[in-house]
Amino acid sequence: ACPALYVVLANRGFFPKDELKTFRKLGSRLQGHVYTGVPGVEHNTGSLGQGLSVANGIALSARIQGMNFNTYCLLGDGEIQEGSVWESAMTSGHHKLDSVCAILDCNKVQENGPVKEIKNEEPILDKWQDFGWHVIEVDGHNLSEIINALDEFDTVKDRPTFIKANTVKGKGVSFMEGQAKWHGKAPDKEQLAAALKELGF
Numbered sequence: 001a002c003p004a005l006y007v008v009l010a011n012r013g014f015f016p017k018d019e020l021k022t023f024r025k026l027g028s029r030l031q032g033h034v035y036t037g038v039p040g041v042e043h044n045t046g047s048l049g050q051g052l053s054v055a056n057g058i059a060l061s062a063r064i065q066g067m068n069f070n071t072y073c074l075l076g077d078g079e080i081q082e083g084s085v086w087e088s089a090m091t092s093g094h095h096k097l098d099s100v101c102a103i104l105d106c107n108k109v110q111e112n113g114p115v116k117e118i119k120n121e122e123p124i125l126d127k128w129q130d131f132g133w134h135v136i137e138v139d140g141h142n143l144s145e146i147i148n149a150l151d152e153f154d155t156v157k158d159r160p161t162f163i164k165a166n167t168v169k170g171k172g173v174s175f176m177e178g179q180a181k182w183h184g185k186a187p188d189k190e191q192l193a194a195a196l197k198e199l200g201f
């Protein structure tokens, strides 16, 4: 996910767009996991399972200080096997943190294979609902469904919102779709050309 974040930050002027070409090079601040050395990044990531605790902390701090903004947390479906995610899910529910929205990128695959074979998580929506969350399910490749879900989140009071976004890992590139083996692998020149062609570039 970090290349996508870097592109957004560069486009928002946090650092020069030219710097994007240094991605994952020795000496670059744009590494494979984001850290606070990157302008616009306020918390290190890389270790799965921490994001929702951070989101809760930000939301609670805003409440205490009387500040009015929303906090969004993107989770992976492999990531939610981490116990810390459920501690924080319980915390958001207990404190009725209605400014927190968690979005699950439910692509059915984690680093080493299919989620349901490694550790089945279904029924996911029932679990989050039981922890005190308002739950919504969308097609994560359908922008208007995502926007509607975010609008619904804005109207929900006294409970956090969980959006299960059903997605396909590697969407749009036929030989990558749904396959764990592409998790951290770079395509060779021919594969790159084929992938860009399929994506319409």
Ligand SMILES: Cc1ncc(C[n+]2csc(CCOP(=O)(O)OP(=O)(O)O)c2C)c(N)n1
Binding pocket: 046, 047, 048, 049, 075, 076, 077, 078, 079, 080, 105, 107, 109, 110, 111, 112, 169, 183
């Ligand atoms: C605590 C921790 N354990 C293991 C890893 C290694 N790791 C990086 S990504 C990943 C798989 C995550 O799967 P998922 O949450 O489904 O994300 P996806 O790749 O599908 O977007 C793992 C195990 C890590 N970064 N942190």
Ligand SMILES: [Mg+2]
Binding pocket: 076, 077, 078, 105, 106, 107, 108, 109, 110
């Ligand atoms: Mg996944």
